[in-house]
Amino acid sequence: MKMSIRMSASSVIVLLALLTITEGMSLGNLGSDSRCRCIQTEGRRIGKLIEKVGIFPPSSHCKDTEIIATLKGSSKEICLDISAPWIKKFIEKMLANKKP
Known part of the structure; x- marks a missing residue:
């Protein structure tokens, strides 16, 4: 049971990290284009x-x-x-x- 909770928590953290990175990448092009x-x-x-x-x-x-x-x-x-x-x-x- 503890293992599945850890796996779920880890999955949520990884998902949030990926969402944060992709959102940051899309906002990065708004202000200045190279x-x-x-x-x-x-x-x-x-x-x-x-x-x-x-x-x-x-x-x-x-x-x-x-x-x-x-x-x-x-x-x-x-x-x-x-x-x-x-x-x-x-x-x-x-x-x-x-x-x-």
Whole structure:
């Protein structure tokens, strides 16, 4: 009887340890990612589909400026090609509208 209680207690401790480790691993990526977010970029004209845009300047984790757009309806995020002419105009217009 004592052996089964010890086995059960040991199993619970191991399970809790595993849950703690996996939770810690998943939370570790929230604050800082050690690489660029954008692997592929979109250059096609999709301005009317964009709900919001995030601009991420170069940092110690990524040497590139990254522009990530959230699409209307689906909330899907895509990376935009900052060298595409329409994106440059889109960003300029967006920044001009934010000025007081």
